[in-house]
Structure formats: C-alpha cells, structure tokens
Amino acid sequence: MSWLVGFLLALIGLAALSVSMQKHQRQLYGAPLPASYSKAYRRGGSAFVAGAVLWCVLLFGWGQGLVIMCGIATVGSLLVIATMTLKPSVLRFVFRQPRA
Amino acid sequence: MKSLRQSMSWMHTWTGLLLGWILYFMFLTGSAGYYDTEIDRWMKPEQPAPVDITGDGSALFQMGIDYASAQAPQADSYFVIVPTNRTYSPYVSVGWQGTDEGGERVSGRAQLTADGQIVPDPRDTGGGQSLYQMHWTFHYIPRALGEFIAGLAAFFMFAAILSGIITHKKIIADFFTLRLSKGQRSWLDSHNVLSVMTLPYQIMITYSGLLFVGTLFFAPIIVAQYGVSEDARDALIEEVFGIGDEPERTGEAMDLTPIAPLIVEARKSFPNEPVSRLTVTNPGDATAHIQVFGTISEAIQRKAPSVTFNGVTGERLEEYPRGIASALDVIDTFEGLHEALFAGPILRVLFFLSGLLGGGMVATGLVLWTKKRRQKLSPGMSASKSLLVIERLNVGVVAGLPLGIAAYFWANRLLPLNLAGRADWEIHVIFLTWAAALTHSLIRGPKNAWVEQLAAAAALFILIPILNALTTDIHLGNTLPLPGRPGDWVLAGVDLWMVIIGAGIAYAARIASQKTQASPAAAKRTPSARRGRPLPPPQLAE
Numbered sequence: 288m289s290w291l292v293g294f295l296l297a298l299i300g301l302a303a304l305s306v307s308m309q310k311h312q313r314q315l316y317g318a319p320l321p322a323s324y325s326k327a328y329r330r331g332g333s334a335f336v337a338g339a340v341l342w343c344v345l346l347f348g349w350g351q352g353l354v355i356m357c358g359i360a361t362v363g364s365l366l367v368i369a370t371m372t373l374k375p376s377v378l379r380f381v382f383r384q385p386r387a
Numbered sequence: 388m389k390s391l392r393q394s395m396s397w398m399h400t401w402t403g404l405l406l407g408w409i410l411y412f413m414f415l416t417g418s419a420g421y422y423d424t425e426i427d428r429w430m431k432p433e434q435p436a437p438v439d440i441t442g443d444g445s446a447l448f449q450m451g452i453d454y455a456s457a458q459a460p461q462a463d464s465y466f467v468i469v470p471t472n473r474t475y476s477p478y479v480s481v482g483w484q485g486t487d488e489g490g491e492r493v494s495g496r497a498q499l500t501a502d503g504q505i506v507p508d509p510r511d512t513g514g515g516q517s518l519y520q521m522h523w524t525f526h527y528i529p530r531a532l533g534e535f536i537a538g539l540a541a542f543f544m545f546a547a548i549l550s551g552i553i554t555h556k557k558i559i560a561d562f563f564t565l566r567l568s569k570g571q572r573s574w575l576d577s578h579n580v581l582s583v584m585t586l587p588y589q590i591m592i593t594y595s596g597l598l599f600v601g602t603l604f605f606a607p608i609i610v611a612q613y614g615v616s617e618d619a620r621d622a623l624i625e626e627v628f629g630i631g632d633e634p635e636r637t638g639e640a641m642d643l644t645p646i647a648p649l650i651v652e653a654r655k656s657f658p659n660e661p662v663s664r665l666t667v668t669n670p671g672d673a674t675a676h677i678q679v680f681g682t683i684s685e686a687i688q689r690k691a692p693s694v695t696f697n698g699v700t701g702e703r704l705e706e707y708p709r710g711i712a713s714a715l716d717v718i719d720t721f722e723g724l725h726e727a728l729f730a731g732p733i734l735r736v737l738f739f740l741s742g743l744l745g746g747g748m749v750a751t752g753l754v755l756w757t758k759k760r761r762q763k764l765s766p767g768m769s770a771s772k773s774l775l776v777i778e779r780l781n782v783g784v785v786a787g788l789p790l791g792i793a794a795y796f797w798a799n800r801l802l803p804l805n806l807a808g809r810a811d812w813e814i815h816v817i818f819l820t821w822a823a824a825l826t827h828s829l830i831r832g833p834k835n836a837w838v839e840q841l842a843a844a845a846a847l848f849i850l851i852p853i854l855n856a857l858t859t860d861i862h863l864g865n866t867l868p869l870p871g872r873p874g875d876w877v878l879a880g881v882d883l884w885m886v887i888i889g890a891g892i893a894y895a896a897r898i899a900s901q902k903t904q905a906s907p908a909a910a911k912r913t914p915s916a917r918r919g920r921p922l923p924p925p926q927l928a929e
Contacts, residue, residue, distance in 0.1 A: 290733050305563040350687045351734075354724065357587040358737030361744070364563070364584045372565045 293342045293355070297363040300335025303328045305367050306382045315375050316384045324385060336360075395550040402543040402550070403752050408784045409540045411749045415788055417522035417592075418742030419515065421727060421735055422881070424473050426515030429881040430799045432859040433509045436875075437470060437477030438501045440661070443654065444469045445647035448665055450503055451481040452646060456670060459483040459495060463633070464668050471663040473877075474684040474728050478506050511809035512799055518792070523599070526814055531603070538600035545593045551582060558583060571758040578755050581748035588741040589748070595725035598718050627715060639673040644701040646677075653679035653694040656706055660685040660692075667698060675699055688716065689723035750785045757781060779828045779836065786840035787824025789892060793847035794820040796885070800858045834903045841896035848889030852882040 305311050307328035309319045319325075339359065344352035370377050389397070403410075419426065428434070440447065451467030459465075462485035470477045476498060484494035498506040517526070523537035524530050552558065562583055565576045582589065602609060613619040650662050664680040675698025683691040695705040723729060727738045757778045764770060770778075798816035802809055828836035856862035861878045868874030 301563075308560065308563070310560070311563060351729070354687065355734055355737070358734060358741065361584050361588065361741055362737060365744070368563050368565050368580055368584070371563055372567060 289342075289346050290355075290359075293339050293346070294359050294363065296335050296339035296342060297356070297359045298366060300332045300337075300339060301360070301363045301367045302370075302378060302381065303332030303335060305332075305371060306378060307332055311371060314371065315379050315382075321385060328382065392554055392556070395553040399547050399550040399554050400756065402547040403749070404756050406540045406543045407749055407753045407756075408780075409536065410544055411746055411753070411784060412525075412788060413522045413537065413540060414742055414746035414749060415792065416518055418739055418746065419792065420519030420522060421730075421739045421742065422884070423515035423519040424476075425877050425881055426518065428477060428877055429855075429861070430512045430514045430796075431509035432861045434477075434506060435500055438479055440469055440471065443647075443650050444471070444662060445650045447479050447501065448646045448650065448662070450499065451479050452643065452667065452670075454497065454499060454503065455481050455483045455667075456643075458497070459485060459493075460671065461485055462670065463636075464666060465670055466664065466666045468664045469662075471661040471682050472684055474682070475663060510799075510804050511806075513795075513810045513813045517810065517814055518795065521814075523596075527818075534600050534603050538597060538604055541593050541596040541600070544589075545597065548582075548586075548589055548593060552586075555579060555583075571755070571762050574751055574755040574758050578748060578751040581744050581751060585741050585744045585748065588738075589745055591721070591724050592742075592745070595721035598721050599725065601718070633668050634674040634676065636669050636672045637674055640671055641673045641675065641699045643667065643670055643675060643677070643698050644696070649677060649679055649694075649696050649701060652696070652701075652703060653681075656694050656708070657681040657692045663691070670698065673699060676704070684728035687723045687729050688719045689726060689728065690716070690719045753781050753785065776829070778833045780825060782833050782836040782840065783821075783825030783828035786837060786844060787821045787828070789888075790824050790840055790844040790847065791817040791821035793844055793851070793885075793889075796851050797847060797854060800854050834899075837899040838896055838903055841892055841899055845889045845893035845896055848885050848892060851885040851889075855882060 306315065306320075307325045309325070312319045312325070320328075340353075340356050343356040343359070346352065347355055367378075428437075438447070447469045448467050451469075452465060455462065455465040455467070458481075462483040464485070465481070465483045468475050468480040470479070478498040478500060480496065480498055482494065482496035484492065487493045500506060520526075524533040525536060526533075528536075555561070561576075561579055563580075565573075565580050567573055569576075597604075609623060613623045646665070649665075653662060660681045662679055663682040666678045666680075668674075668676040668678075676695055677698045678693050678695045680691040680693040683689060685691075693707045694703060695707075696703055727735065730738055757774060760774050761770060795813055795817045798813045802812055802816075806812060824840055827840065831839065852863055856864060861875070863879055863882050866875040866879040866882070868876065868879070
C-alpha cells in the first residue's frame with residue numbers, strides 16, 4: 288500500500304509535468320494553454336514528484352528510498368508516455384482544458 | 388572542425404553500434420538474472436518444497452554442522468547456509484573442505500530438508516544461474532575472456548551514455564515525446580524515451596558492471612603494487628578483504644560449542660536481520676573458530692555483517708559490521724545495486740522492467756542506425772550490401788534472442804532426463820535457436836523476419852505454462868494460491884511472467900505485422916533480392 292501511494296504521487300506529478308509542456312499541450316488540446324496553467328501544472332507536478340521522493344525516503348530510508356523512487360519514476364513515466372501517445376483522451380479528462 | 392555535440396554524436400553512434408549486439412545480449416540475460424533463483428526452482432520440478440525457517444534457525448544450523456562433521460570429520464572447514472530469503476538455496480546447504488591423507492584438496496556439499504533428509508539430485512539443468520551468468524561469461528569462451536568482453540562492452544556503454552546525454556539537445560523537453568508512425572523519427576523517439584526514462588538505472592548498472600571487472604582491467608597496477616607470486620595474491624586479499632591466514636591446528640581435540648547461544652549473541656550485533664550463514668574453521672580442534680553472518684541481501688551493500696567466536700569456548704572474538712568507510716564499501720554498495728539482492732518483490736519487478744527497457748533502448752538504437760543510413764540514400768540509390776546484412780542481422784539478434792531464451796525453457800522440459808550433458812544441451816538450444824533466427828532473417832529479409840520471429844517468440848513464451856502443465860506437477864493449477872491453499876508464488880510467478888513477456892512480444896509482432904501489411908510491396912520479395920542484390924529504395928524505405 289505504501290508503495291502505491293509513492294507511485295501515485297509520482298504518476299500524478301509526472302503527468303502534470305508533461306501537460307505543463309507546450310508541445311504536449313498542442314498534442315492534447317490543439318493549442319497551448321494559458322501561461323498561468325502551464326506554471327501551475329509545472330509547480331504542482333514538481334511538488335508531487337518531490338512528495339513522492341520524500342515519501343519513499345521517509346518510508347524506506349535514503350538508500351533504498353532513492354532506488355525505489357528511480358524505479359517508480361521509470362514506470363510512471365512509461366505510463367504517462369504510453370497514455371500521451373495511445374490514449375491522450377485520458378490525460379485530457381484528468382487535466383481539463385480551461386473554458387474560454 | 389566538429390563541435391563537441393557532433394563529436395559526441397559520432398562517438399555515441401559508433402560505440403553503440405560496435406558493441407550493441409553484445410550489450411543487448413547482456414541486458415536480456417542479465418535481466419533474467421533478477422529471477423535466477425526463481426528460475427532455478429522452476430527448472431528443477433523434482434525438488435521438494437522449500438525449507439520453512441522457524442525461530443532463529445539455530446536447529447537447522449546445528450543439523451548442518453552435525454551432518455558435515457559426520458560426513459567429513461577431518462575437514463578443515465564447514466559452512467552451513469539456511470534459506471532466510473530468495474538469495475539462498477531453498478534448502479539447508481552444507482559444505483566442507485580439507486585435505487586427504489595424500490595432501491589432495493577434497494571438498495563436498497549437500498542440500499538437506501528441514502528434517503535432515505538429503506534433497507535428491509534434480510534433473511541436470513543450467514537453471515537460472517547459467518542464464519544469469521551468461522551475461523558476463525558468454526558461456527562458450529574462457530571466463531577471463533568473457534569478463535574482459537563484458538567489461539569492454541560496459542566501458543563502451545558508459546561512453547555511449549555520457550555522449551548520448553551531451554548529444555541529446557532537448558533531453559528535458561523530449562522526456563515525454565513519442566511520435567508513432569513517423570518512420571525514423573519514431574525510432575529516434577523510442578530510443579530517446581527508453582534511454583532517458585531508465586537513465587539512472589543505465590548509469591548505475593554500467594558503472595557497477597565496470598567495478599565488477601575492475602581487478603581485471605587494473606591488473607597491471609595490482610601486479611606492480613603486489614607482484615605476481617602466490618604470497619603477493621594472499622597479501623592483496625588480506626589487505627583489501629581483511630581475510631588473513633587461518634589459524635594452524637594444534638592437534639588438541641576439542642568439541643565444538645553449541646550453535647544456538649552463538650546465534651543469539653551474534654544477533655545482538657545485527658538485530659534486524661536473520662542469521663543466514665555460518666562457517667566453522669578447524670572443527671574439532673582447540674583452535675576452532677565459528678563465524679556467524681547476517682544476511683547479505685538485507686541492505687543495498689553487498690556485504691553481510693558477521694561475528695566471529697571461539698569455536699570451543701564460545702567467546703566473542705571479532706566483529707565485521709557493514710559500513711561506508713572504505714573504497715571496498717563503495718564497491719560493495721555499487722555491486723549490491725547491480726545485483727539487487729536486497730530488492731523485495733515489487734522493487735525486483737522494477738529492476739527487471741528497467742533491464743528489459745535497457746534492452747529495448749539498445750535494440751531501438753541498433754534499428755535506428757540502419758534507418759538513418761537508409762534515410763540518407765538518394766532516390767534511386769540502392770543500399771550497400773553491408774547495410775542490408777546489418778538490417779537482417781539486427782532482426783536475428785533482437786527478435787532471435789528472446790526466441791532462444793524461450794526455447795531454453797522448452798528444452799528444460801523436453802530434453803530427455805538421461806541425456807548426457809543435458810545442462811549443456813539446454814544452453815546449446817539457446818544458441819542453436821538464435822543461430823537459426825539469424826539464418827532465417829538473412830533468408831527472409833527484415834520485414835517478414837520481424838513478424839515471424841516475434842510471433843514465434845510470443846507463442847513459445849505464452850505456451851510455456853501449458854507445456855509446464857503437460858510435463859510436471861508444478862503448474863499453475865497447483866501453484867496459484869487459492870482460498871484454503873497457500874500455493875507457491877515463486878513457481879506460479881515464473882509461469883505468469885512467461886505469459887506477460889509473451890503478450891508483450893505478441894504486441895510487438897502485431898505492430899510489425901501491421902507495418903508490413905501497410906506496405907505490402909515492401910514485404911514482397913523481388914527476384915533481385917532473392918539473388919542477394921540490394922532492393923531498390925522505394926520498396927524497402929520506411
């Protein structure tokens with residue numbers, strides 16, 4: 288269970304970071320999002336990833352915690368990339384486009 | 388003059404290509420090594436259920452010592468290992484060595500069940516160990532040469548990683564970028580994504596791999612420092628590893644002290660981990676020593692703490708804790724990371740996946756090399772023979788190796804049990820299958836060979852649990868845990884992994900098949916190609 292929390296934190300963080308990039312915003316929404324959204328996603332994403340690191344380190348110690356974080360980040364980014372490429376609608380659903 | 392990035396790009400391309408096939412082999416067989424002991428068990432279906440340790444295991448240690456002393460009363464040393472976790476054999480392992488009356492070195496070992504019965508010899512098999520050790524020994528060549536090649540490949544890989552980081556201009560911006568169906572661009576994206584995603588793992592596994600062969604590559608320095616004699620070797624071992632000469636026997640016969648109190652005492656030094664091993668030096672003599680070890684895989688560092696006792700009085704003599712005080716400790720930490728003995732089931736999955744993704748990174752790099760060269764061809768220009776051969780060999784290597792590994796598992800179940808050199812034949816099956824795949828890819832051409840070989844590998848992997856059910860009792864019907872039945876996750880896990888791996892390869896085969904169907908003209912073999920002449924670019928171009 289503790290693993291899952293760390294993994295979810297990393298997954299949400301990595302997904303937010305990917306959506307904060309203009310090239311992926313074009314891929315998902317057809318146009319870049321307002322700068323404030325990009326900034327919020329970038330900051331939020333970084334905070335979630337940092338939270339995942341902290342969670343792993345607190346739970347498993349510095350040595351194993353960092354190793355586990357690297358593994359979690361690898362699988363997390365694999366999922367984000369696969370979703371972005373094969374099922375972008377999932378990311379569009381999670382990270383809604385702001386209403387005009 | 389070339390810029391730094393151009394120079395690095397050149398280095399990345401050529402270091403990757405030169406040893407790419409070897410690196411791919413090392414990644415795949417090395418990844419299998421994360422499940423070496425599990426595969427060992429799966430490949431020895433005749434063996435009884437593993438020993439279940441109760442308490443601190445002192446009864447099992449005492450049983451092992453009693454067995455060794457009965458088998459070899461004059462031995463110079465014994466060891467006993469109990470299965471505290473997956474790193475160790477699932478039974479009580481007992482070993483002894485000494486010299487006979489003629490001065491010849493003699494040794495022996497046995498595996499015992501919890502009630503002291505000898506575990507019967509299983510079928511002659513290479514098991515998970517052969518598959519795992521292959522990633523640095525390459526099986527057919529002398530071990531030292533294998534280590535040298537593995538070290539060289541790791542060196543090139545490290546150079547390729549560093550130059551790849553410098554070459555990749557938008558390493559952060561491209562982190563999540565994967566564009567499919569864009570020909571060469573898709574291969575480049577796949578290569579980048581797989582590389583960057585697993586970068587910490589790649590750096591760790593390569594650097595730690597280099598440390599493993601450090602003594603081989605720095606042999607001249609060691610020789611210059613210590614010399615080449617037997618004494619020089621002993622001096623090196625004593626200085627670096629702290630292993631000194633064993634005490635001389637006095638000839639005064641003394642009984643060994645009971646083991647149980649020593650284990651209790653030793654665990655005061657490492658309370659959070661079980662005792663997994665003990666060694667007895669000079670048993671039955673007044674100079675007897677007993678060294679009690681913790682578990683090697685409890686921490687990242689590949690080193691077990693230990694406490695040494697006087698074997699007669701039980702007096703505590705020395706203690707070797709884990710630490711990060713010396714260069715050797717740093718090496719132990721990196722080697723621990725490389726082997727991942729400390730990893731629990733979930734982290735082990737992550738290591739395994741990272742290893743496979745590393746193999747994917749090398750494979751996409753190899754394909755990318757040929758795609759780039761094809762892209763550079765002007766319209767109407769035919770590809771060189773070397774490019775055509777490399778394209779075909781890439782298929783044979785990349786798709787053929789999984790096929791060979793799947794065939795290894797089939798061989799374990801299908802080769803006659805009384806076949807002479809059976810374990811060797813299992814290994815031969817890997818390489819014969821791989822050679823057949825290479826030949827097939829040369830004959831059929833890349834497009835057809837990708838689909839056919841990936842489909843064959845997928846089928847072989849997916850059918851392994853069925854083959855297992857037809858040939859043994861350790862199939863999923865008996866090993867999957869169910870309500871009221873504990874099952875055996877280790878054996879079930881191997882079968883399930885085979886299905887997962889097979890499904891992954893089947894997906895790759897489907898993509899390859901769709902690409903082939905999308906360009907039927909490309910798949911069609913022309914008379915000129917059959918005669919070995921290059922195909923015109925429009926038919927082979929992506």
